[in-house]
Amino acid sequence: MAPAAAAAGCHSPARIAISCSATSSSSSASAPGRPLRVAVVGGGPAGASAAEALASSGARTFLLERSPAGAKPCGGAIPLCMLDEFAIPRDLVDRRVTRMRVLSPSNLAADFSRALPPGAHIPMLRREVLDSFLRRRAADAGAELVPGLVTSLSLPAGPADPYRIHYISSSSAAEGQQGRGVLEVDAVVGADGANSRVAREVGAGDYTTAIAFQERIRLPDAAMAYYDDLAEMYVGGDVSPDFYGWVFPKCDHVAVGTGTVAAKPEIKRLQSGIRARAGPKIAGGRVVKVEAHPIPEHPRPRRVVGRVALVGDAAGYVTRCSGEGIYFAAKSGRLCGQAMAEEWTRTGAVTEAGLRRGYLRQWDDEFLLMFRFLDLLQRVFYGGNAGREALVEMCADEYVQRRTFESYLYKRMVPGEPLGDLRLLWRTLSSMVRCGVIGREVERLRRLELQA
Numbered sequence: 001m002a003p004a005a006a007a008a009g010c011h012s013p014a015r016i017a018i019s020c021s022a023t024s025s026s027s028s029a030s031a032p033g034r035p036l037r038v039a040v041v042g043g044g045p046a047g048a049s050a051a052e053a054l055a056s057s058g059a060r061t062f063l064l065e066r067s068p069a070g071a072k073p074c075g076g077a078i079p080l081c082m083l084d085e086f087a088i089p090r091d092l093v094d095r096r097v098t099r100m101r102v103l104s105p106s107n108l109a110a111d112f113s114r115a116l117p118p119g120a121h122i123p124m125l126r127r128e129v130l131d132s133f134l135r136r137r138a139a140d141a142g143a144e145l146v147p148g149l150v151t152s153l154s155l156p157a158g159p160a161d162p163y164r165i166h167y168i169s170s171s172s173a174a175e176g177q178q179g180r181g182v183l184e185v186d187a188v189v190g191a192d193g194a195n196s197r198v199a200r201e202v203g204a205g206d207y208t209t210a211i212a213f214q215e216r217i218r219l220p221d222a223a224m225a226y227y228d229d230l231a232e233m234y235v236g237g238d239v240s241p242d243f244y245g246w247v248f249p250k251c252d253h254v255a256v257g258t259g260t261v262a263a264k265p266e267i268k269r270l271q272s273g274i275r276a277r278a279g280p281k282i283a284g285g286r287v288v289k290v291e292a293h294p295i296p297e298h299p300r301p302r303r304v305v306g307r308v309a310l311v312g313d314a315a316g317y318v319t320r321c322s323g324e325g326i327y328f329a330a331k332s333g334r335l336c337g338q339a340m341a342e343e344w345t346r347t348g349a350v351t352e353a354g355l356r357r358g359y360l361r362q363w364d365d366e367f368l369l370m371f372r373f374l375d376l377l378q379r380v381f382y383g384g385n386a387g388r389e390a391l392v393e394m395c396a397d398e399y400v401q402r403r404t405f406e407s408y409l410y411k412r413m414v415p416g417e418p419l420g421d422l423r424l425l426w427r428t429l430s431s432m433v434r435c436g437v438i439g440r441e442v443e444r445l446r447r448l449e450l451q452a
Contacts, residue, residue: 035060036344037185038337039165040143041150041198043068044127046312046329047191048134049086053337054189055142059344062183063138066149066170071128073214073291074326075248075255077231078123078130080409082327086334092129094251096121097231103277104392105236105385115401120409122231126250127326134330148181153188153201155306159351163188163307187307187340187350191333194294196314204308205301207316209294210243212323213267214257215275216250217285226281227254235388238273242382243323245274247281253288259323261297295325298375304355309336319371320378327411328367335359370407 036059040051043065051063077097082088098121100112139145147170154164162184169179190198194209219227227249239245245258256278258270275282299316303309311317312329319328339358340350347354381391394400406412 036187036341036350037162038062038187038189038340039064039163039183039185040189040191040337041165042191042193042196042312042314043135043145044072044131044191044193044312044329045134045326046314046317046333047189048131048138049330049333050189050191050311050337051138051143051333052134052141053334054341055138057338057341057345058142059341061138061143062146062165062185063135063143064146064148064150064165064167064183065135066147068132068135068145068147068170069128071126071289071291072131073212073255073257073293074127075214075246075257075323076124076126076250076326077248077324078125078326079324079411080120080123081411082330083123086134086330088123088130089133092133093123093125095124095229095249097124097229097249098122099230100233101230102233102235102392102395104389105238106389107277108389108392110392110395112395112401112404115398115405117405117409120405121229122409124231124248124250130326146181146183148179150192150197153198153308155202162186186344187309189333189336189340190308190310190314191312191329193313194296196310198308199300199310199314202302202305202308204303204305204310207300208261208297210259210261210297211264211267211292212257212259212295213271213292214255214290215271215287216253216289216291217256217282218253218288219282219285223281223284224249224252224254232278234274234277235382235392236273236277237385238270239277240270242378245270245277247274247278254282254285256282257291259295267292295323299371304352304360306352307350307355309340309355309359311336317367317371319374321374321382322408324408331367332363335362370411 038054038059039062040047040054041064043063047063047065051061055061083090098113098116100122102110102112135145146167148167149170150165150167152166154166156163165183165185165188167181169181188198190196192198227247231249232247234245240258240260242261243259246255248255256274258267258274260266260270295318296313296316297320300310300314303315311332313325315332317328317332318325336359339355343350343354343358381387
């Protein structure tokens with residue numbers, strides 16, 4: 001689906017500005033006999049999934065997206081289970097990766113394909129295509145798409161008063177007009193990314209963000225054939241001091257990028273590092289698009305404030321170590337939307353306590369352990385090149401690969417095998433000791449190269 005498809009069915013700003021609320025502002029938020037009113041700010045996987053869940057329940061749902069035709073820099077890999085769980089059409093998938101290669105600072109390569117279950121693959125797609133599809137599906141469920149930039153959020157004076165969302169219509173701004181509007185709603189879903197305005201307006205607290213930088217590079221046919229079903233991840237201080245670089249295949253190009261929490265000027269040097277590491281495999285390519293975007297490093301201190309809930313990147317649902325966020329965005333949006341709708345159906349109200357029970361508790365029960373585990377891996381293996389060498393050496397182990405695929409493809413933490421875990425612990429310690437020597441040597445060679 002074309003990126004502009006979501007905008008094609010958007011309601012005119014004049015129809016939703018100022019007088020868009022279903023009832024007057026004096027009506028009680030717990031009044032029976034009218035639908036729940038929710039503003040979902042942000043139209044990515046998190047916002048679109050929340051909007052679809054809410055609209056499907058009968059809630060009057062406004063989905064605000066400032067740039068419906070925009071594209072976020074993203075590797076574009078999703079877990080296989082997401083295709084069925086979120087009914088993603090197979091024709092949206094650009095590539096079906098069956099080979100995943102991880103390369104260490106010394107270019108030791110670990111090929112993950114040995115432990116891939118029969119028939120399994122890693123779907124690769126473009127965010128603008130996925131986001132557009134999810135927004136259109138939310139609209140089909142009844143959500144009202146509002147192309148606009150949220151400028152402020154007026155908080156309610158009391159528990160029965162509405163929130164007021166102030167925004168500027170994107171279509172009016174493009175025409176040089178000031179198309180301002182206000183939405184009055186019972187609850188708000190903040191799905192507006194790492195720099196969330198909704199989070200700032202309600203005082204949800206700050207968190208550390210990384211920068212994701214990506215170039216879309218169109219390769220010659222022969223070079224593109226090499227990446228037909230192959231994705232590569234590079235680790236090393238030359239591509240990122242705290243993350244990894246990637247070369248992921250898309251429909252007619254590869255996405256080449258990196259991420260880091262280092263100072264912003266460093267990102268160009270690190271991008272040069274990933275391009276140098278990929279070397280002749282991307283030679284002759286033409287850059288067709290350059291993208292950069294912040295991504296969160298950990299969950300935000302407060303994810304629910306009053307009748308406002310944060311989801312996706314706005315809540316901080318991006319895993320460290322892997323940087324995965326698409327599935328967690330869509331999942332959190334759906335859980336949040338369902339929790340709001342269910343509480344309104346039961347009680348005629350949406351409350352902070354209800355959102356904590358129905359949304360946050362369910363989210364944490366299902367995913368908190370996984371996030372903490374990946375955070376631990378990040379701390380252990382990404383602190384220096386010695387740890388990165390050990391990580392790649394471990395990735396060559398079939399038991400590690402099997403556990404990784406079970407966790408990533410199907411989003412479940414499978415209990416380990418005692419003997420396998422003991423062997424893995426021993427191999428990890430051995431790798432850390434052995435690779436300490438390799439890592440120091442790689443660092444020495446890098447310093448000499450920079451001095452030359």
